[in-house]
Amino acid sequence: MAEAGQPPVDRRVILDAILYLNRTGCQWRYLPHKSPHWKTVYTVFWRWRRDGVWNSVSAR
Template identity: 50%
Template sequence: MERKPYPSDLTDAQWRLIAPLTPGVKPGGRPRKYDMREVMDALLYVDREGCSWRALPHDLPHWKTCYNFFRRFESDGTWDSLVAALRVAVRKKLGRDPTPSGACIDSQSAKTASGGA
C-alpha cells in the first residue's frame, strides 16, 4: 500500500546514504515485517513532530516496533555510526578535512559546577 509522504520522510538520496549503515536482520531471526526505510521514516516523524510513540500515524509501522528499533539503535551504536558517517559526508562535500581537529564550546551553553575558580 502506497502512503502519502510526510515532511520528515527520507528522500531516495538520503536513504541510499544511510541504508548500508542500518543493521541487518539478526541471524536465525524471522524476516522483518516492516521495511527498514518505513521504520526510519517513523523515527524521524517522532523526532520532527515531537509526538509520543503511541501517537504515530497508523500508516507507519506499529509504534512498539519503532520504539524497539530506536532503543536497539541507541544501545548498539547505530545512531553514533549514522551521525559520524553523515558528518564525514557533509565535511567532504564542503571541501573540509573529514575529521575535525578541534571544537569550540560556548561557556554559556556548557554549565559547570558553581563556585569554581
C-alpha cells in the same frame, strides 16, 4: 527484528517514523496509522541506539 510468524518491517519505514517523531515531538503511541506499530518503531530505535547504529545515522 520480526517475531516468529510476523513479516519483517522495512527499515526505511522505521527510520521515517523515527524522523517523524523527532520533527513533530509527538508521543510514540501517536504515530500516524501508516507507520508500523509504535512498539516496533520504539524497539528498533532502542536497539539501534544500544548498538551504536543511531550515533552513526545521526552524525551524518
